[in-house]
Amino acid sequence: MNTPHRYVSGAIDLGEVKARAEAREQASQPAAPGDGPAPFFTVTPQNFESDVVHRSLEVPVVVLVGTPRSPESEQLREDLRQFAEGAGLSYLVGYVDADVTPEVAQAFGVQVLPTVIALGGGQPVTQFEGGQPAEALRTWLDALVTQVGPQLSGLQPAPEEAPEDPRLEQALTALNTGDFAAAIAVYDEILAGDPGNREISQARDTARLLQRLDPAARTEDPVEAADAAPGDVEKQFTAADAEVVAGAPEHAFDRLIALMTTLAGDEKMRVRDRLVELFALFDAADPRVAAARTKMASTLF
Known part of the structure; x- marks a missing residue:
């Protein structure tokens, strides 16, 4: 396993500026009305409270704080995305790009990239630093759902607006x-x-x-x-x-x-x-x- 990146806010190559701007614009796009929770989503300052803190009152929310500059981050991002999309919303995964939204990464107090933090009931319950093999990651997620999930309320369906008469x-x-x-x-x-x-x-x-x-x-x-x-x-x-x-x-x-x-x-x-x-x-x-x-x-x- 390679040594994880130390997180230093602002240490970004100038060639990434365009990609960062595009990523920020995409992250700020609001969800379509009536959309339910996405199993994998990008965490932004705008959705941090609603999609991370509040959702963690219903199901575990796993937050990956990473960077495209780290191969371990990119592998974790892909593995977590695949696992979340097959988990039937038993947990959600949010991705924080520390280069694009350093203020969100700092809110979690991370020192190492990548860092994975699991929240339940609005509070961090466990975390780890660096990469993990896919099987070890799956075992960790299964334990999270088994041990933390039953203590939460479960996802609440969004109320459907009745069509106007x-x-x-x-x-x-x-x-x-x-x-x-x-x-x-x-x-x-x-x-x-x-x-x-x-x-x-x-x-x-x-x-x-x-x-x-x-x-x-x-x-x-x-x-x-x-x-x-x-x-x-x-x-x-x-x-x-x-x-x-x-x-x-x-x-x-x-x-x-x-x-x-x-x-x-x-x-x-x-x-x-x-x-x-x-x-x-x-x-x-x-x-x-x-x-x-x-x-x-x-x-x-």
């Missing part, structure tokens, strides 16, 4: 043309098959609000009209809708809560129901909704 585009077109009834019908159709879909329910309720408000047909300012007639429940409802659309739901909530204090019986409950309907347009954790619910409860009880 084409009916949503139909509903959006209807909204943009002011055909609120058509949009509501589309949302109701979707909810019939997926009644627990909160986003669609909120979209449907928003379309209902817009249908009630019908901004294009308005000839007066609904807020001014409501302020001029504080006892008119319908005008207060319309003003509250307008304030929600204008991005001031807290004003809408306060308006209807104040209205509740002047009413009793069924009329008071009708205002409460409208408030609850407006609350549903927002996330339950929205502080404006939480504050308004408290005020409404005080008014009721």
